[in-house]
Amino acid sequence: MRHLFDRRMLMIATGLLAAGIGSTSETAMAQPALVHGTVTFAGNEHIPEGRLVFDLREMENRNNLDELADNAPLQSTGKQGEISYSVNLPAALKPSNKLVIVARLERADGWLIARGSARLAPDQPADITLHKVMY
Template identity: 40%
Template sequence: MTDHHTNRRRILLAVGVAAVAAVADTAMAQSTEIRGTVDFEGGAKIPQGEIEIYSEDSALPNETRHPTAQTQVKSDGGAKTIAFSFSPPASVGPLQIIARLEREDGWLLARGSAISKTGSPVSITLNTVMY
């Protein structure tokens, strides 16, 4: 009877270890980066300039939001879509991902944003800024 209980414990321990390993593999397989693409309104080529892409915690009031993580990518004026990725900050709420296209002289040309959903790529369309 002791052998039966010992074997049962070994089986339960093995199942538990396998379950923990499966969860760890799944967590490691999921990317911790925010990934996505930027395109331009109407499917046009993205104008030449620097695209600053950053996140803000959308759970915070607008007046207290500030960029929490960011990256920059260049547009040579020939691409219709540009990919990006960056590491997200620790956040309690969903993140708003904002993209700003500026000319070399700092003039804002276009802006767009999207809400990031965990594990899903973000798609941002830049819209021309009117002055």
């Protein structure tokens, strides 16, 4: 009488099962983290007209890790006192106290109007206050 499963079939099934479990756990870990918060202007003034661009930096060496390019810049009309935002971090990074999100408010011609930053903390909003840039 021939068995339904022989040793070779059992080994193939075990290998396929292990590969499937490994690939699903990597897929779950590769989901990008979402960072959200609000942007305000110093002194509770309206945020000037321009576009908000976000990038990510490390706290220790102040190197620019990544401009969060996959997120479209937000537009300020000059009439808002507060703007809510949400950006996706690169898949390899997780929010930690070593990372800082930096917001730059730029005019249409690229000149910097204001800048602000906030430390990232897991599961907490990163509220940024913009300060006017002095040239």
